[in-house]
Amino acid sequence: MKIRLRFSKHGLMKYIGHLDVMRAFQKMNARAGIPVAYTEGFSPHQKLSFAHPLSVGLESDGEYADMELKEEAAPEKLLESFNRVSPEGLAVTKVSVLPKDSKNAMASVRSASYRVSFREGYSPKGFSTVNALNSFKNAGSLKIMKETKKGLKEVELREGIRELRAEGDFLIMRVDTGSENNIRPSLVMDALCDLLSVPRPGPHSLLITRLDLYGEDDRPLIDD
Amino acid sequence: MKRLALKEEQLLSLEKPERYLGNELNAVMKDPSKTDIRFAICFPDVYEIGMSHLGIQILYDMFNRREDVWCERVYSPWLDLDKMLREEGIPLFALESQEPVKDFDFLGITLQYEMCYTNVLQILDLSGIPLRASERKGKVPFVIGGGPCVFNPEPIADFFDLLYIGEGEVSYPRLFDEYKEWKKTGADRSEFLRTASRIPGIYVPSLYEVSYREDGTLKTFTPAHGAPEKVEKQVVKNLDEAPFPEKPLVPFIRVTQDRAVLEVMRGCIRGCRFCQAGQIYKPLRERSAETLKREAAFILDSTGQDEISLSSLSTSDHRSLKEILDFLIEEYASKYVNISLPSLRIDAFSLDVMGKVQDVKKGSLTFAPEAGSQRMRNVINKGLTKEDILSGAELAFKGGWNKVKLYFMLGLPTESDEDIRSIAELANEVAVRYFDTVPKEERKGIRVMVNSSASFFIPKPFTPFQWAAMDSAEEFLRKAHLLSDTFREETNHKSLKFQYHENDLSELEGLFARGDRRLSQLLECAYAKGCLYDSWSDYFHRPLWEEAIKECGVDVSFYTTRERKADELFPWDFIDAGVSKSFLRSEYEKAMRGEVTPNCRTSCAGCGAAKYGVGVCYENKA
Incomplete structure (x- = not known):
């Protein structure tokens, strides 16, 4: 049976890179005795895949992994087993059984929502979430130079920003994510700062939490 | 979430922040107000190498089993953090508590290879601990060394308050007890050093006077203040009863030896004449098949590692190897655990096994x-x-x-x-x-x-x-x-x-x-010039070393x-390693004549290690 899990990544886990989180899950499976299925061949590995990599430094409430099990197991039991062995800062928040023919999480992702703010003391003068939001609404487009494989290219972000709102000092955004179009939240922040004519955020000056990942139907990958 | 020594944005600017968090699975956190001894255990190389070392895991586990000790880890900061600590004036910290090493009671450094010596100086320097033991006054940690290089500790002796000769399991409990007593009395540092020098296996370099002949060779080596003439190597008598880390640390990042390690025995029967490990870990002592099966199950279940390595100097010489391997293949190969056998002799048996597991x-x-x-x-x-x-x-x-x-x-x-x-x-x-x-x-x-x-x-x-x-x-x-x-x-x-x-x-x-004690000056000089991570060929600066050798007037060829x-x-x-000098000399002379010496199981060569009363020396006498 195929299952999908949603998990959160907080605290010190924000420093652990995507590949290492995958390895941590493999070890969690072994410690918890999860009946995960393995590939055939001489170097078998767990049938385990992740939705969309999260950059080091970001926290998340909405990470997803798909897993194939070689025997049936109750989702609540699995959730309990994972959290019994998970390292601090990593928690499985939901387990659901996937229909047989469903697309994997990685292929399903179309957008992601984030909560973004400036780290204390790093907010550029003249920046406020309200100003940013107003300027964004008034401007017809949001262009930015983006580094691509073919060099610098001007891209239009407007269409890829599906939602942008302010909650106090936080900006909440949902942006295109996945193989077709991928917008990083820091790129949106760069563009908004350009729009406000304030300096762009320097390295590591943003606090970003991914809130959820969404599929084609604009619903979270596990819809509860 | 614990408070970190570095700010988030500082950590994120480092190449691998994961090296400095201390949040690995099975890391031990304690309430410092409820412990008497803070021990920082250090492998003076980068995290990925240090985390691969079994000895640290054994002592970390053993020390932390004591309620009165909190043992934490320290590794050499990589060059990016080294620069940051110096520029920002941040003292080197231990991973678990993230607190400065200089506030600890002990800093224990394992010395696994000579080319880590400048990294030892880096650890002391970044911690804010005076490099030379003679300059340490008041509340500074006691710096203690261990590992194979202490079988000639003299080139680094001046940087250490204490050196532990042999296997740590034996004398540390007594050292900790004596330390607590000393701390209560509030006596001078030198008082504790004198007490420690009477604990078997503990060498206190400052209590020994050294003089040289005109030709540069050693003339005398004299103990003072009741320190012993010979410091005896400490040996675990029964490996089945020795502490074993049942819950080893599991790093998040990929380290050099990214697997569970099962130490099947210590010592070696082979007597290869170039090999130091073969002599200093004598006599060979096995862990029994029962113990090994139990320990393998513990470490695999507590870590979730997908590979287990059977570690020793010559695993083929374990008499129950077949039984252990059959168990591992039976119980764990079906759970997709790889078995790695790094030091097997190639013969029909080992090829058969390797064909099954590789x-x-x-x-x-x-x-x-x-x-x-x-x-x-x-x-x-x-x-x-x-x-x-x-x-x-x-x-x-x-x-x-x-x-x-x-x-x-x-x-x-x-x-x-x-x-x-x-x-x-x-x-x-x-x-x-x-x-x-x-x-x-x-x-x-x-x-x-x-x-x-x-x-x-x-x-x-x-x-x-x-x-x-x-x-x-x-x-x-x-x-x-x-x-x-x-x-x-x-x-x-x-x-x-x-x-x-x-x-x-x-x-x-x-x-x-x-080398001898006169080389400490060279190490200090090379470190001051910027030598660090010498065992990394990309960071080894030959010209700087040559300059330092010239300035210090060291005649390399003499050594x-x-x-x-x-x-x-x-x-x-001054070290009694069990193996006598006369045995080594006779082996040297036999080597010059091209004569071989049979291994310990074939016949006893009378090396001297039998005095420990255990291991292969008594296998057939029980």
Whole structure:
């Protein structure tokens, strides 16, 4: 049976890179005795895949992994087993059984929502979430130079920003994510700062939490 | 979430912030107000190397089982953090509590190889601890060293308050108890050092006076204040009862040895004359099959590692190896756990096992003949004939392997150019054996590969070759080139590959291996010039070392290329390692005559290690 899990990544886990989180899950499976299925061949590995990599430094409430099990197991039991062995800062928040023919999480992702703010003391003068939001609404487009494989290219972000709102000092955004179009939240922040004519955020000056990942139907990958 | 020593944005600007968090699975957190002793245990190299070391895991576990001790880890900050700590004036911190090392009671540093010595100075420096023990006053941690390099601690003795000779399991409990007593009395640092010097295995360098002869050799080595004349190596008597980390640390990032490690035994019966480990870990002691099965289950279940490595100096010599392997294959191969067997002798049994646990097509088999000619192998007492090697290779080829690695050493005592050329000839014969064994139609277009590599021999203390002259850097290079040329002349040279390890470091390693106290000045000088991470070829700065050697007026050849007289007093002679100097000398003389000595199980050679009353020396006397 195929299952999908949603998990959160907080605290010190924000420093652990995507590949290492995958390895941590493999070890969690072994410690918890999860009946995960393995590939055939001489170097078998767990049938385990992740939705969309999260950059080091970001926290998340909405990470997803798909897993194939070689025997049936109750989702609540699995959730309990994972959290019994998970390292601090990593928690499985939901387990659901996937229909047989469903697309994997990685292929399903179309957008992601984030909560973004400036780290204390790093907010550029003249920046406020309200100003940013107003300027964004008034401007017809949001262009930015983006580094691509073919060099610098001007891209239009407007269409890829599906939602942008302010909650106090936080900006909440949902942006295109996945193989077709991928917008990083820091790129949106760069563009908004350009729009406000304030300096762009320097390295590591943003606090970003991914809130959820969404599929084609604009619903979270596990819809509860 | 715990408070970190570095700010988030500082951590994120580092290459691998994961190195400095201390949040690994099974890391131990304690309430410092409820412990009496804060111990920082340090492997003076980068995290990925230090985290791969079993010894640290054993002591970390053992210390933390005590309620009154909190043991935390420290590794060498990588160059990016090194720079940040210096620029921002942040003191080096221990990983678990993230608190400054300088506030700890002890800083314990393991000394696994000589080329980590500048990293030791970096740890002290970044911690804000005075480099020299003589300059430490008041509330500064006691700096204690351990590991194989303490079998000649003299080049670094001035930087340590204490050095622990032998296996840590034995005397640390007493050291901690004595420390608590001393702390209560509020007496001077020197008071504790004197007390500690009376604990078996503890060497307090400041309590010994050293004088030299005019020719530069050691004249006297005299203890004071009741310190013992000889410091006796400490040995665990019963490995089945020794503490074993049931919940080893599991790093998030990939480290050098990314697997569970099962130490199956300590010591070695083989008596190879170049090998220091073979002498200083004597006598051989096994863990029983029952203990090993239990421990394997513990560590795999508590870590979730997908590979387990059976570790020892010569795993084939464990008498219950088959039973242990059968258990692991039976219980864990079905759970997709790989079994790695790093130090097996190649024979029918080991090939059968490896065929079960490894991908034959991908893997290569490693042989360590160490020398090319039989004469040379007899000199070093490597109990291996050419036929052993060739028939081992033949079995491997029949088993489906077509890649073979051969390890050799250059610069062994009495080595002639003929001995060197026979290395290439032996490799060629291994290739010939492939063509003789595997018929053409079964080769499937695959070319057999025989990869030979050579390292340079460095004489080490407590080996029969401790008297021997080491080759000069120029001579090493000449020999390596001679061997390269010979490889090219072999008939099957297309199936042979040869590489040699860089010799840059060998000279310095040789210098410190048999050095004395006068070298501490050189280390300080080289470190001040910026030498650090010397064991990393990318960061080894030969010119800086050359400058330092010149400034300090060190005659390197005195320590390296000079053959010692039979009765010379060595800087490490104050250590009683169990193996007697007269035994080592007789082994040296036998080596010069090309005579071999049988291994400990065949017959006792009377090395002296029997005085510990345990292990292989008593196997058949029970």
